[in-house]
Amino acid sequence: MNDDVLIVGGGFGGLLVGAILANHGIKVKLFEKKPIVGGRANSIEYKKGYIVDYGIHAIRFSKKGVIPKTFKKLLKQKLKIVDYGEGKLFMNNSWHDLPLSISAIQGTKLLSDEEKEQLTKILAGALTTKIDDDILNLSIKDWIKDKNLSDNTINLVKIITNLLCVSYNEIDKLSTGEFLDGIKKAISAGKGSSYPIGGWKFIIDELVKFINKNGEIKLKSKVDSIIIENNKVKGIVAEDKEIKSDTVVLALSINQVLSLIDRSLLSDDFMNKAKNVVSTCGISIDFGLQKKVSDIDGLICTDNPFTMSCFTSNLDPSIAPDGEQLYTILQPTSHKTINKKEKTSKMIEDIYAMLEKMFPGFNEQIKWKRPIVMPLVDGSTVYTSCHRNKRPSVKSSIDGLYFSGDSYNGVGIGGDIAHASAKLCAETILKDKNIT
Numbered sequence: 001m002n003d004d005v006l007i008v009g010g011g012f013g014g015l016l017v018g019a020i021l022a023n024h025g026i027k028v029k030l031f032e033k034k035p036i037v038g039g040r041a042n043s044i045e046y047k048k049g050y051i052v053d054y055g056i057h058a059i060r061f062s063k064k065g066v067i068p069k070t071f072k073k074l075l076k077q078k079l080k081i082v083d084y085g086e087g088k089l090f091m092n093n094s095w096h097d098l099p100l101s102i103s104a105i106q107g108t109k110l111l112s113d114e115e116k117e118q119l120t121k122i123l124a125g126a127l128t129t130k131i132d133d134d135i136l137n138l139s140i141k142d143w144i145k146d147k148n149l150s151d152n153t154i155n156l157v158k159i160i161t162n163l164l165c166v167s168y169n170e171i172d173k174l175s176t177g178e179f180l181d182g183i184k185k186a187i188s189a190g191k192g193s194s195y196p197i198g199g200w201k202f203i204i205d206e207l208v209k210f211i212n213k214n215g216e217i218k219l220k221s222k223v224d225s226i227i228i229e230n231n232k233v234k235g236i237v238a239e240d241k242e243i244k245s246d247t248v249v250l251a252l253s254i255n256q257v258l259s260l261i262d263r264s265l266l267s268d269d270f271m272n273k274a275k276n277v278v279s280t281c282g283i284s285i286d287f288g289l290q291k292k293v294s295d296i297d298g299l300i301c302t303d304n305p306f307t308m309s310c311f312t313s314n315l316d317p318s319i320a321p322d323g324e325q326l327y328t329i330l331q332p333t334s335h336k337t338i339n340k341k342e343k344t345s346k347m348i349e350d351i352y353a354m355l356e357k358m359f360p361g362f363n364e365q366i367k368w369k370r371p372i373v374m375p376l377v378d379g380s381t382v383y384t385s386c387h388r389n390k391r392p393s394v395k396s397s398i399d400g401l402y403f404s405g406d407s408y409n410g411v412g413i414g415g416d417i418a419h420a421s422a423k424l425c426a427e428t429i430l431k432d433k434n435i436t
Helices: 012-023 066-073 102-107 113-125 140-144 151-165 176-189 200-213 254-260 268-276 341-358 416-432
Strands: 005-008 028-031 043-047 050-053 081-083 088-091 094-097 193-196 215-218 223-229 232-238 241-244 247-250 281-289 300-303 306-310 325-333 366-374 401-403
Touching: 005 012, 005 232, 012 028, 012 200, 012 215, 012 247, 012 416, 043 200, 043 281, 043 366, 050 325, 066 416, 102 113, 113 151, 113 176, 140 151, 140 176, 151 176, 151 300, 151 306, 193 200, 200 215, 223 254, 232 247, 247 254, 247 416, 281 341, 300 341, 325 341, 401 416
Parallel strands: 005 028, 005 247, 028 215, 088 300, 247 401
Antiparallel strands: 043 050, 081 193, 088 094, 223 232, 232 241, 281 325, 281 366, 300 306, 306 325
16 A cells, blocks of 8 residues: 555645645655646736735734644744735725724724714623634624614624624624634734735745655646545546545545445435535626735725625735736625626625725726636635534544535635644644654
């Protein structure tokens, strides 16, 4: 039996698992059906001088986020990152500081003194709340219903929730536990988000280097099936060839997993939890601007509709040509809406009109734009029905089979689920193989 660990899928979940294992002396073979790796985390030179991500990609919680900590602890490398500046909120046709910290809440003109006290208690309470099944199963709507919050405070809770959970006013579905845990981590970190110098392409390239030191990446290599005998993994079939191994990682979405493995071989627990997982979706638009239209270097939100955006080149000028600017905006929405072309087309046109109100003269400075309808932004929301304990485990009931990606039980919100699941998957494999 080949001792190599075979990884199917070259998105971020597969690359991070592969890099960690390779750095611990395990030979890795990664199979990616596309000609490039990175998946939804990849960034490309979309236009000359513009390094563009697929949507908005931030490193949550700065140096205390999953990616910087994993690079430092498991890969022995310090990432170069830059912290976002103060967040801004465009509401009722005027600009405000985004009240994400205690000091920002106290200084905002959006709230009365009583409302400031209400929102401060919510954020401060996150530090002492125990994250257990009871709080994970409680919706935010049910959590706040007895707190006697004003409509104004509730609206700001919705905005903060939308930003943290990549959502669109779904407090009736979202998990209070996941929301409070995100706030707790942000307060502990002292920072909300950061961005990698050189863009996410730098991180992807570094992970590829780690893998190539003790393994290989096979591009344009489609895996047809997983070989399983007597509830043990035996390898994969790729391009009509059997490749033997007693350890296989499927860094794939649940639907992709089900296309490779007979459902009858998977446990009832996996199948039941797989049904719970609901992805996030939305409209993303990238803009190349021929002149600088704003100095804002923090995350920008609007409330109606909710959007989140960033002038990424204000954080890292190297990702746009000199004197020009890169801006990305995301509007989360529902699966019902994302599949209707007339609705998504109107959403895009409405965003253009809104940007002109936010930044007068914006549309005159557009050099190019890239609107993307995204049926999949993140692999899982953090609803009460699919929080961390209700998503499938990274370790299968089939001996030697593991999973990685943003549909599994890594602890986090949004893209952090993929990062945390990959780290958990790699650590589980190392433990099972008695490697420290």
